[in-house]
Amino acid sequence: MEPDDLFAKKAGDPLSQLVRQDLDPLSVEELELRISALTAEIDRCRDRMAKAVNHRATAESLFKR
Numbered sequence: 001m002e003p004d005d006l007f008a009k010k011a012g013d014p015l016s017q018l019v020r021q022d023l024d025p026l027s028v029e030e031l032e033l034r035i036s037a038l039t040a041e042i043d044r045c046r047d048r049m050a051k052a053v054n055h056r057a058t059a060e061s062l063f064k065r
Helices: 003-007 014-020 028-062
Strands: none
């Protein structure tokens, strides 16, 4: 699946703008900083997903008969 397919519904969405940004003018150092920032954001998203899954599992166990 192409990034454009994922974000086509959200015109002007920061994430869709990010994936369309031209990387050619960026230096190696700038690209390394970008990768570091994106890796940190991926980790933050994964942490949030884990919390959501754990919250749901806890809620389901509370209401289980």
